[in-house]
Amino acid sequence: MGCGDDRYGRRGRTGALIAALTASASAFVGATAAPSAAWAQSAAQTTFSAPAGPLSRTLATFGRQAGLQVTYLTALGAGKTSAGFTGTATPQRALAQILRGTGLTYAFTNASTVSIRDAAADGGAPEGAPAADGSLVLDPIDVTGRGGTAAAAADAPYATPGSVSHISREQLDRAPGNSTGDVFVSTPGVIAAGNRVGASIDPNIRGLQGNGRVNTTVDGARQTSSSYRGYVGSRDETYVDPDMIGGIDISKGPSTGAGVGGVGGTINFRTLSPEDLIKDGESWGGRIKASLSGNASGEGEEGVRPPNGDRPGLFDGDGRSGSVAVAGRTETFEAIAAYSRRRQGNYFTGEHAKDGIRFTAGPDGAANTIVGPKSEAPNTSQDVESVLLKGKAKWGDGQSLELGYMRYDNRHGEISELQFAPWLASAQNPLSHTKVDTYTAKYRYNPDDNPLLNVRTNLWYSNLDVEHGLGRGPGLNGNRDHSMRTVGGDIGNTAVLDTSLGALTIDGGAEFVRENSDAVEFQGAIALPGGGFDFNGRQSWNVPGRRNMYSGFASGNLALTDWLSVGGGGRLDGYDSRGEGYAAEFRERSGSRFSPNANVTVTPLEGVQLYAQYKEGYRPPTLRESYWRYGTTVTPNPDVKPELSQTHEIGLNVLRNDVLRDGDKARFKAAYFFNRYKNYVVRSPTDPLQPFGLYSFNNIDRADFEGVELSGGYDAGVFFVEAAVTKYVDIKYCDGGKGCSLPSINFFSPDPSLGAAANYVPPEYSGSVTAGVRLFDQALTLGGRLHFASERFGDKWKDAKNVPGQVGYQFTWPSYQVFDLFASYKYKDDLVIDLGIENVTDRYYFGGLSSVGIASPGRTARGSVTYRF
Structure with a gap:
């Protein structure tokens, strides 16, 4: 079984040229x-x-x-x-x-x-x-x-009727990447937007991002932070140390359970657990891991623009990390403790740039970037320290209580997307300092002899404090600093009944989330909606206020025959919010809505599923959308409406063994989706005739996203191949009598009412292909990955003579193809050595949803050693 677990565990969408790590066994069954x-x-x-x-x-x-x-x-x-x-x-x-x-x-x-x-x-x-x-x-x-635990987790998306994905610890170890958002490189339909502007993660799922549209959690706990990025829009911010991740589970579209407000989908980062560390049959175990990486310098000198073309050698650089984790378990108790420290300097860009990228101002006075090839990318360093503690007590018939604590502390570079012109983002800023404390409590009651009881209860609290280096400049006085305290919980139960029509599974529960946002207020000139200015007006960089969200949900699934099952249900979502400080002058907000869902699954053959589903969702406006005021730029709109989602999907799952030879496995998943979001919220001018005047958050009629996702792989033990691709068929935004269109990439947009919406438009297609071989009784794995993306949907970059300069708030980049190589050697199940080279051909490229003119890392060598005991 050990060999089988190792073989299937390594199958992941590995990536980025070798990348160090692995050993942290995601699982011995x-x-x-x-x-x-x-x-x-x-x-x-x-x-x-x-x-x-x-x-x-x-x-x-x-x-x-x-x-x-x-x-x-x-x-x-x-x-x-x-x-x-x-x-x-x-x-x-x-x-x-x-x-x-x-x-x-x-x-x-x-x-x-x-x-x-x-x-x-x-x-x-x-x-x-x-x-x-x-x-x-x-x-x-x-x-x-x-198979094994890792194989079961990898198989789950191909046996689940719906768009779900899983990223295993083995996959993360093979492809650590440079930024935390690199974990999504091989996941269909998911892109980390603005992946190089700081330490946070802002996921885009099928064109939706920002303002709480994607519910991103760590061990089920939200951090609920956002920042304003000017012409780029609002950025959601979630912080997690990659070395503390045990696995990532992704569900696309509105949740039918816990996940209020997340109309785009839910992403949960599961932290390490004893199962990730303890060997099969043992009562305790641990992991020590150390890694080095090149292509990086130090933190940079504040206020200085690094020179172009001054890159260190392939194996030189300021990137290193180390972590230790220990876990133990008995019949009635288990616990884990882990510590991680990671330092990474500013990375350097690649050498080979596509034709058309402007490094100096063109005829229109604009450039795409002035951070040239083989050059230091300022404000991309990190110095993160993390602590994880979890313990679980088990008693009686299926009862358990788990308590957890995680500390995240990071001093990191950050790029202001508000400063959209290339020359404004190229000097080193003071470092930002982000701290997150997360507390979780999970109770389970699942008796063996009662099919009506499978109770789950979760309670969590997160405290986020941010000191923005961007707010330390002359005259800013740190006004961008803020804190967010979020508390929430959910309770649910799954009951199974044997009816005359077939097995009926009923799931139901309730959820509550409370956000408490504090922000530094300051006085200055603010524009008034009716015209004129208040020179003593109060404003803030973030929003002082409180928002409560709650939901109740129930669904049922009936297995009518051995090949047909049907299901359906609904959820009642509601909210209330109020501003504080200057925002208290605006009325409180509240609302609610019932959202139905339905699905049907057909299993014509063993290992083959056909499914269709329809889900609706409800997203309350955020505190920023309702109450935020910022100088002469943004004014509150307490009348902004909640967004309503309607998602349609049909799909095919295939999961078959022994297809071409004994012991092999084939996986395939195909999904067509059409998602409509009514009352879609954009930032737009309060006066359409003056597009460069005062803005607020407003609703347009709707936004539509239509596309296809394909993913799968084949594993024959001695070799494996995996692939994933997302292709958008149509994307459009519809605003009343103006009709439907795709937001312009030009700063001088003919329809300024769409504001920064174009920055959420993903590439027309993107994906990855991974292949490898396992040699010497599968102790040595050698492989490579290609990941790629086209221009953004509707982009005109293809004609280099008409490349737009980046003087505005819709950023566009050429297509790219990046190759990675990886190698992993496992010695006696205890010691794993990982080596890798990312971006082998040293391409100068911008990621799929890059938001400023800072290119991705160039050729980077990584190596790590992991020892399990």
Whole structure:
């Protein structure tokens, strides 16, 4: 099993030229131990997605995901259905729920085989124990599953009817990248916008970003921070240390459960857990990791513009990190402690630029960037320190309580997208200082003998403080500093009923989120909506105020036959908000809406799914959209309306084993989506006839995004290949009687009412291809990755003679193709050496949603050593 886990765990969308890391095992499954009570107590948990339906099909999925061989007489399963199991649990607990109400029990007969038996004939043998006579009937063997925890998590998106993605720890270790947002490079439909302007992450999912449209969390906790970036719009800010991530789960479109307000999707960064560190069959374990990287200098000298063309050698540079993590577990308790420190200097750009990029002003007086090839990119350094502590107590029949704490402390460079002209973003700014404290509490109650109870309760609190280096310049007095305290929680339950029509799964719950935003107020000239100025007006860089959001949700899924299931439900979302300080003069806001959803899934063949779904969502306006005032630029609009989403999707999933040879695996996922967002919020002039005057946040009729996503791979053990691509068919914004159009990339836009909306428009197509081989009994992995993106949808860069200069708020860049190489050598399961080269051909390029004229890193060498104990 160890080999199988390693093989499938390495399959990820690895990336960026080798990239160091790995070892942090995302998972050894508990199915590799002897069939004893001791093993049952220490088995690692696994993420399962075994759907309700015919028992034989559910057991097949379970076996594959658990990495177990499941055997039983065909007659035992004939005509029986199962409620299935979805969630994280030990194989024993998951199998017990799958067999509820069937009159069957199970027994482990060896380290990797479980036998399904008639409970009455078995004499009521305890779960996990062999029958009294020790006998085992293997004729016929009905289903075989092999893999492990990592393989199960990687398989889950291809067995889930809907657009979901998973990024494993192994994938992160192979492709650490330069910025945290690089984790999404190989994920279809997701791009980290403005990925080089600071330490935060601002994800774009299928064209939606900013203002809370994407619900981004760390261990389920929101940070709910945003900053104003002028012509680029508002940027959501989430901070997480990549070395502390255990895995990333992504769901696109409005949530049918917890996730109020996130109409674009939900991204959850799961931090490290004991399962990521402890070897199979052990009670404790740990990981020590160290890495070095080149192509970087120090933090730069404040106020100085670095010279062009002064890059160090390939293996020279100021990039290093180290971390240590230790975990232990018993039958009733488990805990983990981790510490990480990472320093990275300003990186250097690539050498080979495409024709048409302007480094000096053109005939129109504009340039794209003045940070030239092989040059230092100022304000891109980081010095981050993180601490993680988690402990879980388990008692009774399926009860547990987990408490967690995470500290993130980063002194980092930051680029002001508000200063949109290239020459304003090229000098070194004072460093920013960001601190985040996150507290979580998670209670679970999931008794083995009650299919009506699978209770989950989450409570969390995050405290974010930001001292912006951008606010330390002359006359600014740090007014961009702010803090955000967010508290929230949710409770839910999943019940399974055996009805005359089939297995019915009902999920329901409620959620509450409270945001508390503080900001430094200062006095100065502010423009009044009716004309004139108030020279003693109060304003702020961020928004002082409070916002509450709440929701109740319920859904059901009915397995009518072994090939057809239908589902549906809805959610009631609401909010209330009020401004504080100067914003208290505006009225309080509140509202609510019911949003339905429906889905149908057809399984014509084992391992093949066809699905269709429709979901609606509701996004309340943020505090910034309702109450923010900033000088002569932005005035509050307390009448801005909530956004309403309507998402349509049809898709195909394929997950098959033994396709071309024994032991191989093929995965494929295709999805067509059409998403409409009514009352879409843009920043636009209060007077359309004066597009460079006073702005506010206003609604247009709608925004539409239509496209196709494809992803998948083939793994034959000794070699593997993976690919993902997103292609947009149509993107348009519709504003009343003006009709529908795509926002102009030109600063002098004929329709200024669309404001900064063009900066959220993704490339027309983007994607990646990863391939590799595993040699010497899979101890050595060699491979490479190509990732690419076109111009933004509707862009005209293709004709270099008509390339626009970057003097405005819609930034556009040429297409790119970047090659990475990676190598990983595993020595005796304890020591892993990773080497890599990113951007092998040293391209000078801008990422898919770059927001300023700072190119991505050039050729970069990385290396790391990871030791597990």
